[in-house]
Amino acid sequence: MGEDFISYELKEFKLxxxxxxxxxxxxxxxxxxxxxxxxxxxxxxxNARYDLERFGMMPNPAPRMADLFLITxxxxxxxxxxIIITYEMMPxxxxxxxxxxxxxxxxxxxxxxxxxxxxxxxxxxxVAIAGCMPRPEAVMDGIQEIMRKIESGEAxxxxxxxxxxxxxxxxxxxxxxEGWREKDAKRWLAWL
Amino acid sequence: MFDWKLALExxxxxxxxxxxxxxxxxxxxxxMARIQxxxxxxIYQPLIDTLKLLGKKESISHGFIYDxxxxxxxxxxxxxxxxxxxxxxxxxxxxxDLIVVAYLLEVPMLGIMLGAMSSGNPYSxxxxxxxxxxxxxxxxxxxxxxxALIQHWGTFKLSNIVALQQIHGWSIxxxxxxxxxxVFDIVFQAMLGLEPFDVIAAPAEISMGPxxxxxxxxxxxxxxxxxxQLFAETAFFAVLFLGGASNLxxxxxxxxxxxxxxxFVASIYPRFTIDQxxxxxxKWPTILGIIAVILTMGx
Numbered sequence: 048m049g050e051d052f053i054s055y056e057l058k059e060f061k062l063x064x065x066x067x068x069x070x071x072x073x074x075x076x077x078x079x080x081x082x083x084x085x086x087x088x089x090x091x092x093x094n095a096r097y098d099l100e101r102f103g104m105m106p107n108p109a110p111r112m113a114d115l116f117l118i119t120x121x122x123x124x125x126x127x128x129x130i131i132i133t134y135e136m137m138p139x140x141x142x143x144x145x146x147x148x149x150x151x152x153x154x155x156x157x158x159x160x161x162x163x164x165x166x167x168x169x170x171x172x173x174v175a176i177a178g179c180m181p182r183p184e185a186v187m188d189g190i191q192e193i194m195r196k197i198e199s200g201e202a203x204x205x206x207x208x209x210x211x212x213x214x215x216x217x218x219x220x221x222x223x224x225e226g227w228r229e230k231d232a233k234r235w236l237a238w239l
Numbered sequence: 240m241f242d243w244k245l246a247l248e249x250x251x252x253x254x255x256x257x258x259x260x261x262x263x264x265x266x267x268x269x270x271m272a273r274i275q276x277x278x279x280x281x282i283y284q285p286l287i288d289t290l291k292l293l294g295k296k297e298s299i300s301h302g303f304i305y306d307x308x309x310x311x312x313x314x315x316x317x318x319x320x321x322x323x324x325x326x327x328x329x330x331x332x333x334x335x336d337l338i339v340v341a342y343l344l345e346v347p348m349l350g351i352m353l354g355a356m357s358s359g360n361p362y363s364x365x366x367x368x369x370x371x372x373x374x375x376x377x378x379x380x381x382x383x384x385x386x387a388l389i390q391h392w393g394t395f396k397l398s399n400i401v402a403l404q405q406i407h408g409w410s411i412x413x414x415x416x417x418x419x420x421x422v423f424d425i426v427f428q429a430m431l432g433l434e435p436f437d438v439i440a441a442p443a444e445i446s447m448g449p450x451x452x453x454x455x456x457x458x459x460x461x462x463x464x465x466x467x468q469l470f471a472e473t474a475f476f477a478v479l480f481l482g483g484a485s486n487l488x489x490x491x492x493x494x495x496x497x498x499x500x501x502x503f504v505a506s507i508y509p510r511f512t513i514d515q516x517x518x519x520x521x522k523w524p525t526i527l528g529i530i531a532v533i534l535t536m537g538x
Contacts, residue, residue, distance in 0.1 A: 067294030074288045098277040100268075103284050109447040111299065111454030114291070138455040139297035 071114065071140055072197045074103040075190070078113035080133055082126055085119025085146050088180050097183040102190065110136040115193070118172075120180075121149035121156050122163045124222060128231055131219060134170050134208075141205045142197070144189055145175040154179055168218045171204035249321060249330055253467070256320050259491070260466025261285045263473065266495065267502055274506045285462065292459035299454060301358045308354020309453070309460040312347035316467040319343035323474050324398050326487045335395035340475055341385055344430065347468055348374055348439075351461065355449030366448025369513045370439040373429055376520035377436075381426045383528025387419040388479060390535040401483030409482040415534035420480045422528045427501060429516075430472055434505035438513045473497050 081089055092099045093106060107113050110133045122130065134141070145166060148154035156162035166172060173196060176189040196202035208215060220227070265282040272279025300306055322336045322343065333339060352370055355363040389395060391413060392403050400410075410416040429436035440448040453461055477484065477493035484490035511519065 063294075067290065070287050070290035070294055074284065074291045076288075095276040098272070098279070100272060100280050101278040103280050103287060107447075109451045109454075111452055112292075112447070112450070112458050138295045138299065140295060 068198055068200065072194045074105075075115040075142070075194075076105050076107040076113045077115045077117055078110050078133060078137065079106040079108050080110075080116065080130070082118055082122060082130070083120025083147075083149065085117070085180060088146070088183065088186065089117065089119060092183055092186060097187060099187070099190070102194070104190070111138065113137050114141055116141065116143045117146050118143060118150045118166060119146045121147075121154065122166055123161050124163060127163050127166075127169060128223065128227065131170060132228075139205050139209075142173045142193055142202050143170060143204050144186075144193055145172045146186060146189070147181060148177050148179050151175050151177065163222070169215060169222070171207045171215070173202045173204045245330065248328060252320065252325060252328060252330065253317055255487075256325075256470040257463060257466050259494075260468070260470035261289070263469050263494070263498055264462075264466060266498065270499065270502045271506050274503075285466065289459050289462045292454075292462065293456060295455035298456045299452070300457075301452065304357040305354050305452075306457070308350050308352075308357070309457050309464060310350075311353065312350030313460055313464040313467065315343055315346035315350060316464050316471055319346075320467055320471040320474075322397070323471060324401055324478060324483060325474055326484050326490045329398050332396065332398060336397050337385065337389065337395050337400070337479075340397065340471075341381070344468070344472060344475065345374060345378075347464055351449050351464075354457075355452065358452035360452045362446045362451045363449050365445050366439055366451070369445075370449060372513055372517055373436060373438055373520075376517040377426050377429045380422045380520055380524035380528045383525065383532055384419040384423040384426065387415060387528065387531040387535045390532065391416055397478055401478055404482040410480045415531050416480070418527050418531035418534070422524045422531065423476065423480065424500060425524045426520075427472065427476060427497075428504060429520075431469065431501055433501050435508040435511055436516050437505075437510055438516050444510070469498075470494070 077089075079089070081087075089106070091097060093104075104115070114137070116130075116134060116137065118130065134143070145151060149156060149162065150166040150172070153159070153162055153164040157164065163169065174189050174193045176185050178185055181189075193202055224230075262282060262285075264285040265280070268284060269279040269282055319340050321330045322332070322340045348370060352367045356367050388400070388410065391410075392400050394400060394403070404410060411420045428434070432439055440450060445451075450458070450461060473494035474490065476497045477490060481493045481497070484493060
């Protein structure tokens with residue numbers, strides 16, 4: 048974390064907030080964005096053996112309806128652009144669970160020119176699970192942790208992203224260069 | 240003179256239908272999970288989902304029509320609900336309320352399509368295109384099943400149909416109407432958006448179809464709409480073919496029986512592509528429907 052990181056305070060103790068927190072905890076919808084090898088580890092979580100639907104979780108193909116974003120594996124700059132766009136499309140209480148060691152520090156790809164080493168510089172992570180790959184039990188443990196954090200109001204990645212947007216934006220622009228959204232959108236026009 | 244009793248009954252009916260519709264959605268998810276040997280979510284899970292969607296702090300809007308679509312859909316489902324004789328509550332009635340309900344149950348789809356189209360997402364556009372084609376395809380067997388029913392009982396009024404079934408036995412005990420029942424059950428699958436005909440929302444195929452841009456409070460509205468719609472459609476089915484009901488518990492048993500047929504079919508059949516679905520609707524259910532209509536004409 049840079050020293051120019053803004054601290055913030057929790058100031059949302061309204062009447063129905065505990066009820067909504069309980070509901071958020073109990074129905075986390077995952078955006079089915081399978082990054083890297085961890086994509087293989089996602090389907091077993093929803094199968095008959097480790098059934099995550101009993102916690103009310105559901106893999107959802109649309110980012111607008113999702114709450115939880117599982118970053119499952121290494122993130123290349125090309126994927127990171129898509130991750131950022133997907134993350135920004137999700138409506139506001141949204142959480143990120145980094146899954147495996149690659150999003151934490153690059154993992155075995157520490158020496159690669161094309162893997163993002165520290166994902167936390169670009170988008171806010173709420174819970175990280177170590178392992179390569181983590182067992183489904185470990186992922187379930189991470190999900191229990193994120194549920195606990197939602198209940199207590201500590202899972203505040205969306206708030207950090209909103210309040211420190213300049214910092215995240217600066218890091219993203221350093222990696223991709225200014226105006227990368229427009230450039231990426233126009234990239235295929237020449238090849239049509 | 241304002242009719243307080245009617246207003247209170249209508250409000251109570253809407254609340255009951257919404258709650259039971261959410262429970263039906265939960266039963267649907269739970270039963271599908273049990274069929275796949277999973278534990279599944281708790282039965283009140285759709286209520287939690289809706290609560291969470293209402294608690295979102297951000298909502299995306301793409302203009303007035305985008306906001307209006309889900310409201311329009313919810314309004315149409317509630318209107319359809321109020322015309323159906325739910326047990327001994329017949330709130331509104333007209334001379335041809337069967338036709339009114341049959342068409343009001345189709346209108347919510349149009350509302351969703353309207354909203355989805357204005358979002359400008361290509362996935363929504365594909366979903367809308369598929370949805371409209373499915374609707375056009377299912378109208379023909381749907382209409383034939385209803386014509387057979389009307390011709391046999393000789394009335395357009397739902398309350399009269401219920402009364403006649405109480406005297407002469409349920410619709411499905413009549414051979415010609417049993418064919419109509421099979422046709423209606425096939426169409427019912429498409430009306431609920433369940434598996435062989437879920438070409439509209441097609442998760443994992445075209446993202447979420449028309450619902451791809453809906454998030455937050457709009458999605459909560461669509462969830463509520465789906466709950467009311469589910470309740471209204473199952474009640475309509477029970478009234479037409481299973482002899483209506485004299486109390487809410489009896490109606491509930493019949494609705495759940497109808498729902499379970501739909502769930503069992505949905506959990507073992509894969510999805511049709513849209514051309515297969517249209518071809519299917521214009522082939523077998525239509526043939527059965529025509530036979531049913533001819534039989535009711537003769538006998």
